[in-house]
Amino acid sequence: MKVAVLRFPGTNCEFDTQYAFEKLGHTTQLVWHEDETLPKDIDLVVVPGGFSYGDYLRSGSIARFSPVMKAVTSYANDGGKVLGICNGFQILTEAGLLPGALKRNNNLHFISKHQNLCVINSNNAFLNQCEKGEVLNIPIAHADGNYYIDDAGFKKLEANEQILLRYSDSDGKPVVVNGSVTSIAGVCNENKNVFGLMPHPERALEAILGSVDGIRMLKGFDAS
Amino acid sequence: MQAIVNVFLKEGVLDPQGKAAHHAIDSLGFTGVSDVRIGKQIIIQLDTDDKTKAEAEVKEMCETLLANTVIEDYTIEID
Numbered sequence: 001m002k003v004a005v006l007r008f009p010g011t012n013c014e015f016d017t018q019y020a021f022e023k024l025g026h027t028t029q030l031v032w033h034e035d036e037t038l039p040k041d042i043d044l045v046v047v048p049g050g051f052s053y054g055d056y057l058r059s060g061s062i063a064r065f066s067p068v069m070k071a072v073t074s075y076a077n078d079g080g081k082v083l084g085i086c087n088g089f090q091i092l093t094e095a096g097l098l099p100g101a102l103k104r105n106n107n108l109h110f111i112s113k114h115q116n117l118c119v120i121n122s123n124n125a126f127l128n129q130c131e132k133g134e135v136l137n138i139p140i141a142h143a144d145g146n147y148y149i150d151d152a153g154f155k156k157l158e159a160n161e162q163i164l165l166r167y168s169d170s171d172g173k174p175v176v177v178n179g180s181v182t183s184i185a186g187v188c189n190e191n192k193n194v195f196g197l198m199p200h201p202e203r204a205l206e207a208i209l210g211s212v213d214g215i216r217m218l219k220g221f222d223a224s
Numbered sequence: 225m226q227a228i229v230n231v232f233l234k235e236g237v238l239d240p241q242g243k244a245a246h247h248a249i250d251s252l253g254f255t256g257v258s259d260v261r262i263g264k265q266i267i268i269q270l271d272t273d274d275k276t277k278a279e280a281e282v283k284e285m286c287e288t289l290l291a292n293t294v295i296e297d298y299t300i301e302i303d
Contacts, residue, residue: 058292066291094292101294103233106240148237148295179238 001026001043001222006072006088008033009065013049013085013202020202021046021220033066044081044221047088049141049200059102059144060090069095081125081221084195086142089186089196095152098189098196099157100149105142106179112141114210115177117185117199118168121161124188126195128220135172136165136213138199140185145198147180147187154181162188165197225270227282231291232263246293265288278302 003021007014018028029039033052052063061068076082076097084092087113092098105111114137119130125149130136149157157163164186165182167177173182178198186197204214233239239261246260270278275303282300291298 044236057290061289061292093294101292103237103295106238108240108244146240150294179240 002039002041003028003044003046004038005046005048006031006033006041006068008050008052008066008091008134010052010054011048011050011087013087013200016200016202017046017085020205020214021127023205024215024218024222026222030041031068031160033063033068036067036071037184038068038071038075038158042080044083045075047072047082047084047091048202049086049088052087052091055144058090060087060092062068063087063091064095073097076189076194079191079193083126083221084194085200086113086145086198087204089198092194097194098187099153099162100181100187102122102144102198103148103179104144105144105146106176108143108216110141110143111145111178113139114173115140115185115199116168116170116175118172118174119178120163120166123161124164124192124195124220126220127189127217128150128223130220133172135168135170136217137204137211138201138213138217139203139210140177140199142178142198144224145178145180145185147184147198149181149184157187158189160190162190162192164188164195165199225272225275225278226303227268227270227278228287229266229268229282229290230263230299230301231266231286231296232261232298234294234297237295275302
């Protein structure tokens with residue numbers, strides 16, 4: 001698989017993301033935000049974490065207007081797979097490729113810790129190696145991860161199985177971490193080819209670092 | 225011409241910063257404060273003298289960039 005990893009001024013998880021996909025046997029290529037096209041024959045675009053444009057105005061609000069995002073939008077509209085991690089999730093919601101928005105955490109803290117997540121739907125190209133109801137342990141590190149969507153939007157998400165993950169305890173029961181609507185940690189679009197999550201699967205690849213659950217998440221793309 | 229844009233979280237969307245400031249105001253001993261909301265103000269200098277055109281342009285700036293209308297409302301004052 002060939003993976004394009006985007007890089008904006010302020011992105012800081014691009015090398016971890018490359019490392020993760022290369023560890024899984026894929027080739028990766030960094031793509032600068034000023035590029036107007038994506039590399040040919042790619043199988044996945046990853047918008048990695050960080051603080052693009054210093055989080056000025058709103059997290060992800062400036063990055064979404066980068067030249068490369070036009071190419072990403074048409075790639076996604078043609079059915080190409082896109083994954084946004086943390087700041088990447090914020091950029092994809094700002095770009096309108098994913099529903100909802102990410103607000104400041106309710107407690108106003110930057111939350112950085114290992115967090116249990118419950119898999120809500122695995123019937124998609126991303127989480128197909130996970131079981132519905134399974135609990136994964138993945139690090140989170142964000143200040144603006146408080147997922148908001150209005151009632152009508154939430155009903156659509158639920159009905160169409162677009163909720164991917166919820167913050168949970170070790171039994172899979174939802175817990176309040178940052179104030180997200182029903183503890184949502186990740187969602188996908190209606191066509192299930194664009195995925196976004198606040199947790200960092202690329203930081204959970206080695207037992208010595210506390211969890212290997214990220215491998216199973218990212219492996220989903222091989223199978224799909 | 226100058227445009228002053230105020231952006232606030234929508235009514236019904238919890239404003240954690242406003243809530244924290246409200247708590248701090250209460251703890252300073254001020255009484256009778258029923259709500260505090262925090263937003264941002266964006267001041268834009270425009271070359272045009274055409275108020276209608278300015279309003280239309282600033283509205284487009286708000287809709288595309290300055291506000292995220294999923295969670296935020298905005299007001300525009302032009303003078």
